[in-house]
Amino acid sequence: MPVLAAAAPLYREPAPAVLPEAVLTVEDLTLGLGSGRKLVDTVSFTLRRGRLLALVGESGSGKSLTALSLLGLLPDPPVRIQSGAIRFAGQDLATLDPAGWRRIRGAGIAMIFQEPLSALNPVMTIGRQIGEAVRLHTGLTGRPAEKRVLELLDLVRMPDAARRARDYPHRLSGGMRQRVLIAMAMAGRPKILIADEPTTALDVTVQADILDTIADLRAEFGLAVLLISHDLGLVADHADEVAVMYAGRIVEQGRSDMVLDWPAHPYTRGLLGARPTGGQGPLRQRGWPRLAEIGGQAPGADAVLSGCSFAPRCLAATAACRSAQPDLRELARGHRVACIRVGAFE
Amino acid sequence: MSALWRQFRRNRPALAGLTILALVVALGVGAPLIRPGDPWAEIAQPDLWPGEDWRFPFGSDVLGRDLLSGLLHGARVSLVIGFSAALVAGSLGTLTGSLAGFYGGWLDDALMRLAESFQTIPAFLMAIVIVALFSPSPLTIVLSIVAVSWPGVARLVRAETLRLRAADFVLACRSFGMGDARIILTQILPNCLAPVIVTISVMVASGILIEAGLSFLGLGDPSQLSWGTMIAIGRGSLRSAWYMSAIPGLAILLTVMAINLIGDGLNDALNPYLRDRSK
């Protein structure tokens, strides 16, 4: 058992910040198959104007499903919302009917996806696809609509927009396609942008560009962004808040500088130790091994769990850990952890 | 093999098809027993409706021929022609397709151009021409069906051969000196078997339809009474005694549908099998 050094000196309590208004609040959202197996378990977070919340985790942790549920795009059947609420614009989206969802999509909440090529209709020009969104959300047609399309393309920093608008998706590079998707998403002036692994399929250099573009949109329009990613480097550079998911639950959540510099949950520590940047942070000094070196895998969808889902792989697990699923507890203002062993470090 | 059967068995429509086909085959085989004698014989009172006379359960046609006898003997004709044509076309197509795919080059080009040409001439027209030019007989009918069906098999086998030619196990066989013929016969063809079987089953169905069409137009075997011929004969009495045309048509419908269902079932059963084997 690695020696768990004494807890780092408590990081300076950050000066209380006035948080921007909440735009969307997820309360104890639980998604599952029918009424059975839970795929996402009592997840709660808040998206705020102009801020980026990153949902981090391995594949299978439930982060994509959480994102899809915010747009009513869950593959239902078999996955459905079992309980919880999604509060947006005075409504609970969890109870919305198809007509209600159509009003929200694109206009209130918009989403971009991972594979930009397959996310675009191959037989329509990108100008027409963006134009479709423009016409739908603004009611503009003809010339004014075309103008708007070009404006949107400029907004996302698409080079040579006028010519590109007449191109088909396969003619564009990956980065440009993703810009097209962002432009399409912005057509309805949504309050929230959900980005599900937007850069995973792109080159490293392009990745930063895309996120910079998104950052500009946040600044200019007060866009609230939910970023799904497993790339901690990107998250570190752009996120205001981070929520770490494991096996369908949020295990650590809070201001990004807090969570990333002083990770408290053993899983988060393992993740951060696995960063290719060399793990120079406090982790190394703590001697906490990388997640890959701990071994084991996240529980599959049919695993029945009692106790903490991470316990089987956790080097600090005790019998108490295996008996009950820990709740999120506030470690410091703006930083919450679901682990009973953290208190032990303090 | 038994895994295949188990998979096939689970497909209810396919099983139904198999049952129906088995019934038709049994009836065809048993024709001389159930209704001995010549189906052309005018033994009944003409224009009997089905059920009027229990001796002739399906009634009789305009000249007093027993419809049941015609149905049974017609089953033999359809099945024999359909199956033999499918087998010959399948063999011919497999031969040309595998040679074309294996050797490539000018042989491939020539054979494939030939196959394409056979496919561009409308199938039924080609069949009519062949039968008309060479006088209708079971042989010419089978020949005409083969002429229009073989290209499909050839292309399929060629595609599979091309794919398999570059496979590791074939290269391995070459490297220890296996001759071309042996490679084709023992390595490549067995792996093509599945889609070819499915195609052959479909060809039986289309063969039966072509034969029926030819007989209807008067180009059938003049000595045999085929279902298509029965429909043509019944056409004259369509107004008053439509059952004469309806019943043989239903027979064709059922038989072809049964074969199609079996083909679908084979396709479904063989596909996952295919995927696993090719890995």
Place this chain on the structure above:
Amino acid sequence: MSAIAIGFRLPPYARFLARRIGQSLALVFCTVLITFTVINLAPGDMVDVMAGEAGAADAGYIALLRQRYGLDQPVPVRLLHYVEQLGHFDFGYSFRHNKPVLQLIGERLGATALLMGSSTILAITGAVLLGIMAARRLNTATDGIISVLALLAYATPVFWVGLMLILVFSVKLRWLPSGGMETLFSGLTGPARFGDLAAHLVLPAITLALFHLALYTRLLRASMLEVLRQDFIRTARAKGLPERIVVGRHALGNALLPLVTMVGMQLGAALGGSVVVESVFAWPGLGRLAFDAVGERDLNLLVGIVLFSGLLVITVNLLVDLLYSWLDPRIETQ
């Protein structure tokens, strides 16, 4: 691209076109070869038939005829002669009708084109409607019923369907005429004539369409299912588009592409089917002409029709290929 390169290289689309035309010509040659072979393999030739009919079995007369029609020449010479004839658009001469084959074909082509055109439109329209319905209500009763009906239509002999339709709609219900293209000697003109034509067209067009309807429905259903699984459909929904636009514009636009190819491929089958349909409905088209030629042993005409059909199919396939490459922007014709 330098100025020199432009001078020496054709634009990519033209190169594609040239290649396809070249392939088609090769195909044409093969088809001619096959037709010629079949003609010459047949026992007895035209002269035997003619002599038999004339009743004159005089050996000298027969030899004279052979010489006149060049049938005493060696095979390669005759092939050359035949090809040369075709080059002049001479498809042969029909002795029965005493007209050049091509002229006969021309007279009947319109009727067949009308029949095939309307049946194709019927088949495609029906397939789109049914295919979408089946794909959207996957594995429900509707889907099942559509699949069963498609299966039935696929297995039914075309001529029998025709007869049954005549039985129901013509004999029993007396709604529609049982044959022919127009009511003869009726003296109808204008819209009334058009209506008469349409009434005569309904049953044969439906009969011919049924088989292809089944085929296209199955294809479209499978194609729609495939397309609806794609990511861009999710994007379209995420945009907030109503479902009917997602399906009708985005999904269908992509799902129709394989259908285009299939329709082109089926032209040959449709031509073959028209022989039977035209016989059943006494429709004065090419198919009927071919069938009559069989009965009359007019081999010239028959073979001429076959050749013409083959060439027609080749041309249409070429056009369909071009159409497809124009429709699908992913095909870079380089």
